[in-house]
Amino acid sequence: MPAPTSLDLPSYAKINLWLRVLGKREDGFHEVETRLVKIDVADTVSLTLTGGKPGISLTCNVPGIPTDDSNLAIKALRAFEARAGISQGWSIHLEKRIPHGAGLGGGSGNAATILKAANQLLSNPLPLEALIEIAAGIGSDVPCFLLDAPAADGSGRGERVVPAEFPWQLPMVLIKPNFPIPTPWAYKNWATSKELPGVLYAPQLCPWGAMVNDLERPVFEKHRLLPALKTWLLDRGGVRAALMSGSGSTMFAITQTEVQAAALAEEARHYCGDTAWVQVTRTLASE
Structure with missing residues (x-):
């Protein structure tokens, strides 16, 4: 059976049940303590290996969402390729249901989902630890979306995450x-x-x-x-x-x-x- 060349994955939103700002750091970011919990609202991220010349194209169902290199999904895929040492032709489509600029992690979740999808389509060349390192370089909220757990506790600037038990459906x-x-x-x-x-x-x-x-x-x-x-x-x-x-x-x-x-x-x-x-x-x- 041939390996798949396309994946459609859910990209969940999150809320912060708490967010404590502890102070400004020397690197210009702020030290925080937060709990992020995924909620049952999700975009759909579609990633396809096109088989063509190396490059990335991105489309989105919502007008106004950037489809150039400023989009975190493209940033994530470029960072993945650099870390994995590969260069492919890719097509991304974002079916957005999470609003932009909402504090719900829509763009961060898209970036993490792209990392998961690319790794899966290429037979997992990178371990989870490497994906989390890449994610931390893209945005503070991105690493939590790589964890299978529905909740995570974040520290540092929010990028250091550990899974948290969360038995509630609120x-x-x-x-x-x-x-x-x-x-x-x-x-x-x-x-x-x-x-x-x-x-x-x-x-x-x-x-x-x-x-x-x-x-x-x-x-x-x-x-x-x-x-x-x-x-x-x-x-x-x-x-x-x-x-x-x-x-x-x-x-x-x-x-x-x-x-x-x-x-x-x-x-x-x-x-x-x-x-x-x-x-x-x-x-x-x-x-």
């Missing part, structure tokens, strides 16, 4: 307003930002840990819709906790039941208007 609602948040901007403004009065920043104690996000401080200062949205979510019945994911702009609310999540999503669509992206989902759990 129903939730994701709400992303129609603006992105650049991650570098959020970290740059973290140290000088201040808390807004009347907004909950303190850790929300839950069975799975203390939910808190230190990047809410700079982001909430600039984008006042988000603290208002967090306060509104926490006032809704059945909401166990609400938080911004990563550097935003997605807010998420964990509910007691899936029925409550569906009802909250309808309320959120009315509250936020037609331009917001609202999605009911749940966390992936350890088997």
Whole structure:
């Protein structure tokens, strides 16, 4: 049976159940502690060995997503080829369902999925450790998507990851307003930002840990819709906790039941208007 020349793989989104910023490092990045949990929202990444001359082409179903070398999927494939010492003809298609600039790891997950797919199509020339090293050079969130576990604890700038047991399937609602948040901007403004009065920043104690996000401080200062949205979510019945994911702009609310999540999503669509992206989902759990 001939080896496959094409793979279609899911590329899951993530939320940060907590994100602590510990300080700025000498290399310009920030030291963090975070728990990343995959959720049941996914892009589909298709990778094909074209058999033609070396090079990479990329297409995407969403207008405005870059299809040049600035896309993390292409960066990942070029880094894979350099590490593996090969050069092939490749075609990538991204079927996007995760919004851009949302704090949900859409681009990072695509990059990790490309690394997995390329390695698999070429009969696994690189071990997982090498793929994780490549991933860390592409972006802080990329390594966690290479792990089979549904949850991971990140340290360093977030790139040092270890699998975490996560037995919960938490129903939730994701709400992303129609603006992105650049991650570098959020970290740059973290140290000088201040808390807004009347907004909950303190850790929300839950069975799975203390939910808190230190990047809410700079982001909430600039984008006042988000603290208002967090306060509104926490006032809704059945909401166990609400938080911004990563550097935003997605807010998420964990509910007691899936029925409550569906009802909250309808309320959120009315509250936020037609331009917001609202999605009911749940966390992936350890088997």
